[in-house]
Each structure stands twice: as C-alpha cells, then as structure tokens.
Amino acid sequence: MDISAGKLADILDSHSLVQHVRSPTHSHGHTLDLFITRDDQVIELLPVDLPLLSDHSFVVADCDCSAVPAVSPSFRRVRNWRQLDVEEFTADLVQTELIVSPPDDVVSAYECYESTLRALLDKHVPLQSKRVRTRASARWYDSECREVKRTTRRLERRYRRLRTPDSMTAWSQQFCVQRQLYQTKFESFWSQTVDACKNSSRDLWRAVNDMLQPPSSSGPQQQPDTSQKLCADDFASFFRDKVAAIRASTASAASPTIIAQRQAPSLSTFEPVTVDEVTKLLNKMPAKSYSHMAVETSDILHRTNHLPSLQFVHCDR
Numbered sequence: 001m002d003i004s005a006g007k008l009a010d011i012l013d014s015h016s017l018v019q020h021v022r023s024p025t026h027s028h029g030h031t032l033d034l035f036i037t038r039d040d041q042v043i044e045l046l047p048v049d050l051p052l053l054s055d056h057s058f059v060v061a062d063c064d065c066s067a068v069p070a071v072s073p074s075f076r077r078v079r080n081w082r083q084l085d086v087e088e089f090t091a092d093l094v095q096t097e098l099i100v101s102p103p104d105d106v107v108s109a110y111e112c113y114e115s116t117l118r119a120l121l122d123k124h125v126p127l128q129s130k131r132v133r134t135r136a137s138a139r140w141y142d143s144e145c146r147e148v149k150r151t152t153r154r155l156e157r158r159y160r161r162l163r164t165p166d167s168m169t170a171w172s173q174q175f176c177v178q179r180q181l182y183q184t185k186f187e188s189f190w191s192q193t194v195d196a197c198k199n200s201s202r203d204l205w206r207a208v209n210d211m212l213q214p215p216s217s218s219g220p221q222q223q224p225d226t227s228q229k230l231c232a233d234d235f236a237s238f239f240r241d242k243v244a245a246i247r248a249s250t251a252s253a254a255s256p257t258i259i260a261q262r263q264a265p266s267l268s269t270f271e272p273v274t275v276d277e278v279t280k281l282l283n284k285m286p287a288k289s290y291s292h293m294a295v296e297t298s299d300i301l302h303r304t305n306h307l308p309s310l311q312f313v314h315c316d317r
Helices: 003-014 086-093 106-124 143-162 165-196 201-212 232-249 275-284 292-303 309-314
Strands: 017-019 036-038 043-045 061-063 074-079 127-132
Touching: 003 017, 003 201, 086 106, 143 165, 165 201
Parallel strands: none
Antiparallel strands: 017 036, 043 061, 074 127
8 A cells, every 4th residue: 555545544534434445446457436435334335347438447336325314393283372362362251151150060160161261262362283393402411401491491481470570580590590501511511522532533523523413313223132032921020030039038027017997087068268269279379280271271360360260169069
C-alpha cells in the first residue's frame, strides 16, 4: 500500500467508513472506482467484471438504501378553549333542563348533567382533529428533567385555574429553572461524551454525528435473541418454586395473629349539604380530581361559579 492509499484508509477509518472494492477496476490494473459506505451498512458486492464499454469496470452492489421512514403523525380530538365565550355559554346553560328543572334522583341528574354540558360544549367549542407528532426524548433527558417538567406543568395548570399574579410568577420562575436545567444537562452530557472520545477519532466522529443528527427511532433494529425462549411451563415452575421457598422459610415461624372483627357504628342517616359548602369544596379541588366529564370542563365550572355542579345539592340522596 502506497502513502496516498494509506492516508485514504486512515480518513475512511476515522469517519467510520468502509471501502468495499478490493480488485482492480481499470484496464491498467488500478483500483480507481470505489464503493464507500458506513461501517454498519450491510452490502453484497457483486464480482467486478473486466472493462467493457470503457477503460473502467462496472461496480455493482446490492444494498439497502431505502430512506428512513418519517414518524407517522397521529391525530387527537381537542377543543379550542380560547374560542369559548363564557357569557354566552352561561346564558345558554341557565336555560337548559339541568338548571330550570333538574331531575330529583342522582342517576338521572348525572345523565342530564353530562348530556347537557357535552351538547353545550359541542355547540360553543366543537371538537377538532389536531395533528400530533411523536418525538423520541433526547439522550440527556433524564429523570430529573422529567420531574422538573412535571412541576412546571403543575404550576401552569394552577395558574390557568386561578389566574392570579402569584401563580403566574411561580409558573414563570419554574419555567426559567426548567430551561436552565435543560441547557446544563445538554452541555454536560455532550461535553462528557466528547471528552471520553478524545483518544479515538472514530468514536469522536460518531459522537459528533449523533449530536448533530440524532438517530431516528424508526431505523434498523437488532433481531431479537430467540435462543432462550420462555414458555408457560417455565413461568409456572418459577412461581411454584418461589411459593415452596417461602413456605420452607416460614415453616418454623409462629402463627400469625388474627385480629378479631371490630364493632363499628353503622351509617344510617345523612345530613343535606348547602350550596355554600359544595362551592367551597369544589373551589379547593384541583382539576384532576373532577369526574370524567368535569375533567374536560373544570375551568368552565370555576368560571361559571360551579352552576351546573350545584344542582346536585337539590337531588334526593
């Protein structure tokens, strides 16, 4: 190998590339036509024929060059709450059966509550299809980042529910903390990754390539290892052995103490609640504590002074 060929081989090796042609491709016996791919690309290079139409040979190979499929978007049904006019919503609500003549029993009241609110929501803020793209998390995104993001989302929901200066300040400050943490995690992760590759140019280029062009989750996957498969008998044997081991370890232990049945007073009477008590209780409840239908309308209930929910106070228990 001459000096130029050696330099080319070093450059290819440092960039994790492989040159597959090993035979002459020119009529004078030189290898002038190359076939270069990444070192993880599987190809099948066909035999190189002698030059026919020109002084160069055809280099033909069979390889998988299909484009990486894009992540298929998904759709979800959402409501554009910013378009809701609370005054018009409340005006239509007070004219419904839920407010004018609510049912007397709880089951009918709940059915009327749900059907009335859903019909009003479909009228004022109808459902729309929203396109959502799923994205894989960054490699530096760890459990601490998830916890900080969870706190930020919680403070955001609190601000949108209360709309107070204090809740807005708390959300804004937490968002700054989240942004600073993300930047620190990003810089720290990639600095450590690059420093760990300082003695290997190949690993360094791979790290830089990952940083500039993250691998797609839809890329080639490794074939699962099917040499060691578990069947139902293996699971059953595992649990039988586990139960037998527990019984053997507790065979000489003392018998457990059986707690006698306790006498407790029965709940036989109910006291009706007042509108003020229900209003106070609902105002203290976070949005996620509402029932299935009210989760979707928790903000509306707060902004309408819980007018629909208070109809349950008048139901016979």
